[in-house]
Amino acid sequence: xxxxxxxxxxxxxxxxxxxxxxxxxxxxxxxxxxxxxxxxxxxxxxxxxxxxxxxxxxxxxxxxxxxxxxxxxxxxxxxxxxxxxxxxxxxxxxxxxxxxxxxxxxxxxxxxxxxxxxxxxxxxxxxxxxxxxxxxxxxxxxxxxxxxxxxxxxxxxxxxxxxxxxxxxxxxxxxxxxxxxxxxxxxxxxxxxxxxxxxxxxxxxxxxxxxxxxxxxxxxxxxxxxxxxxxxxxxxxxxxxxxxxxxxxxxxxxxxx
Amino acid sequence: xxxxxxxxxxxxxxxxxxxxxxxxxxxxxxxxxxxxxxxxxxxxxxxxxxxxxxxxxxxxxxxxxxxxxxxxxxxxxxxxxxxxxxxxxxxxxxxxxxxxxxxxxxxxxxxxxxxxxxxxxxxxxxxxxxxxxxxxxxxxxxxxxxxxxxxxxxxxxxxxxxxxxxxxxxxxxxxxxxxxxxxxxxxxxxxxxxxxxxxxxxxxxxxxxxxxxxxxxxxxxxxxxxxxxxxxxxxxxxxxxxxxxxxxxxxxxxxxxxxxxxxxxxxxxxxxxxxxxxxxxxxxxxxxxxxxxxxxxxxxxxxxxxxxxxxxx
Numbered sequence: 227x228x229x230x231x232x233x234x235x236x237x238x239x240x241x242x243x244x245x246x247x248x249x250x251x252x253x254x255x256x257x258x259x260x261x262x263x264x265x266x267x268x269x270x271x272x273x274x275x276x277x278x279x280x281x282x283x284x285x286x287x288x289x290x291x292x293x294x295x296x297x298x299x300x301x302x303x304x305x306x307x308x309x310x311x312x313x314x315x316x317x318x319x320x321x322x323x324x325x326x327x328x329x330x331x332x333x334x335x336x337x338x339x340x341x342x343x344x345x346x347x348x349x350x351x352x353x354x355x356x357x358x359x360x361x362x363x364x365x366x367x368x369x370x371x372x373x374x375x376x377x378x379x380x381x382x383x384x385x386x387x388x389x390x391x392x393x394x395x396x397x398x399x400x401x402x403x404x405x406x407x408x409x410x411x412x413x414x415x416x417x418x419x420x421x422x423x424x425x426x427x428x429x430x431x432x433x434x435x436x437x438x439x440x441x442x443x444x445x446x447x448x449x450x451x452x453x454x455x456x457x458x459x460x461x462x463x464x465x466x467x468x469x470x471x472x473x474x475x476x477x478x479x480x481x482x483x
Numbered sequence: 484x485x486x487x488x489x490x491x492x493x494x495x496x497x498x499x500x501x502x503x504x505x506x507x508x509x510x511x512x513x514x515x516x517x518x519x520x521x522x523x524x525x526x527x528x529x530x531x532x533x534x535x536x537x538x539x540x541x542x543x544x545x546x547x548x549x550x551x552x553x554x555x556x557x558x559x560x561x562x563x564x565x566x567x568x569x570x571x572x573x574x575x576x577x578x579x580x581x582x583x584x585x586x587x588x589x590x591x592x593x594x595x596x597x598x599x600x601x602x603x604x605x606x607x608x609x610x611x612x613x614x615x616x617x618x619x620x621x622x623x624x625x626x627x628x629x630x631x632x633x634x635x636x637x638x639x640x641x642x643x644x645x646x647x648x649x650x651x652x653x654x655x656x657x658x659x660x661x662x663x664x665x666x667x668x669x670x671x672x673x674x675x676x677x678x679x680x681x682x683x684x685x686x687x688x689x690x691x692x693x694x695x696x697x698x699x700x701x702x703x704x705x706x707x708x709x710x711x712x713x714x715x716x717x718x719x720x721x722x723x724x725x726x727x728x729x730x731x732x733x734x735x736x737x738x739x740x741x742x743x744x745x746x747x748x749x750x751x752x753x754x755x756x757x758x759x760x761x762x763x764x765x766x767x768x769x770x771x772x773x774x775x776x777x778x779x780x781x782x783x784x785x786x787x788x789x790x791x792x793x794x795x796x
Contacts, residue, residue, distance in 0.1 A: 231591075235588050321581075321584070478539055
């Protein structure tokens with residue numbers, strides 16, 4: 227038995243995950259940077275100048291926190307779902323399943339891998355944003371906490387998707403048909419105050435709405451929702467999804483026959 | 484002697500209702516080189532899957548070096564190395580990274596992992612390929628890589644599920660030498676194979692599994708001793724039209740062509756006795772070879788006995 231074996235196993239998974247997405251950086255880091263830059267140019271610069279103010283800020287300033295959040299959500303999720311499903315598909319997941327890595331460590335390693343990619347892409351997008359506006363962060367601690375919690379929650383969601391997936395179609399269905407609509411309707415491009423009361427109530431059911439708004443609060447100091455409930459929702463999602471992942475791993479769902 | 488594996492009443496029913504294991508019990512002693520044989524779908528891979536925890540058993544108990552696999556997960560996994568039938572490493576990783584990562588999963592410090600990685604990649608002739616992507620390796624190299632990966636944490640028990648399938652004869656022989664050396668150094672080895680010659684050559688004890696049940700579990704020597712007949716193909720130095728009369732010697736023979744014939748004799752008949760038989764009848768032999776692998780005959784015989792019908796493998 228090796229000393230610190232759990233920590234070494236955790237570190238191994240994280241290094242392997244980071245090595246994976248940096249090896250294919252042209253597929254993982256460049257596309258989101260280009261896509262988000264186009265959002266800045268088209269929605270922020272060209273269209274935004276005609277929209278005027280939103281929530282008391284230039285439209286460009288208003289959408290930047292949402293676009294950073296969008297990049298973190300999409301990349302945390304897609305890193306874990308594609309990496310873990312690839313492991314399943316190639317059966318290389320058996321390497322870790324036959325080894326004495328506890329399920330919580332296995333999960334933690336993949337989640338941190340997803341977070342690192344999500345946050346790295348978030349940082350790239352932030353740097354791109356600095357080319358267009360002078361960013362000021364009003365509440366740094368809230369900003370950092372929200373982005374970290376969001377990366378955790380969507381890495382966990384990606385892990386569950388990967389456990390149940392049996393084909394590459396299965397790993398694209400949720401991001402395409404669930405995640406993207408939730409992000410776009412989560413207040414990335416508009417303030418919910420523009421919506422009729424009924425659609426404001428519908429928006430309140432979208433967890434991404436709270437994440438985007440609390441992150442925007444961290445940046446700009448304005449939000450459509452109060453930050454307290456947003457933290458509770460994020461934490462609750464994190465705890466529930468982590469527990470679900472562990473139960474599924476302990477049962478061997480999608481992994482052990 | 485310590486028991487390396489103790490399987491008791493092991494059952495496995497898959498979700499589709501297929502009963503892969505019907506209560507098998509088996510013991511493998513420490514230091515043994517053990518063959519687990521059976522036709523396709525007999526339950527070999529399921530048994531290995533249960534040992535490696537990739538397959539969840541339905542019932543029964545499994546102990547590895549006296550420790551229950553359910554209650555001593557870390558210790559039992561540390562003692563076990565598995566070489567699966569199919570390639571199961573990432574095709575995009577470098578050879579060295581695959582072995583180093585596996586060492587990391589076992590919690591091995593990086594310095595020790597690097598030493599072990601070099602040791603086993605060198606032993607398996609893969610050191611020169613250490614920086615190559617695994618997908619560029621040949622089939623034989625991929626199998627050797629899986630062996631290196633399984634050995635990096637130096638398990639006391641190594642399970643190989645058809646390690647030489649699709650491997651050319653030269654490489655197969657070098658893998659036999661490596662496995663023999665490994666077994667002599669104290670590693671208990673369980674081997675499943677379709678090459679019965681391989682099992683006969685390497686293993687001391689054997690179990691034959693068929694339709695989820697153990698139909699034979701004995702030493703290789705005892706099993707081979709049970710063979711009562713042996714068939715040879717004899718090549719003739721001079722062509723003949725007919726075979727001689729064998730008198731009261733209990734043999735059956737048939738001419739294959741004018742230059743060769745097939746003869747079945749009692750297994751107890753020595754080579755000297757056989758050649759005496761030929762000399763007495765003026766048969767000049769240029770070459771002689773066993774028609775089929777001895778173990779193959781026994782294997783098919785045991786399966787026929789167990790099923791009560793003919794077996795096509």
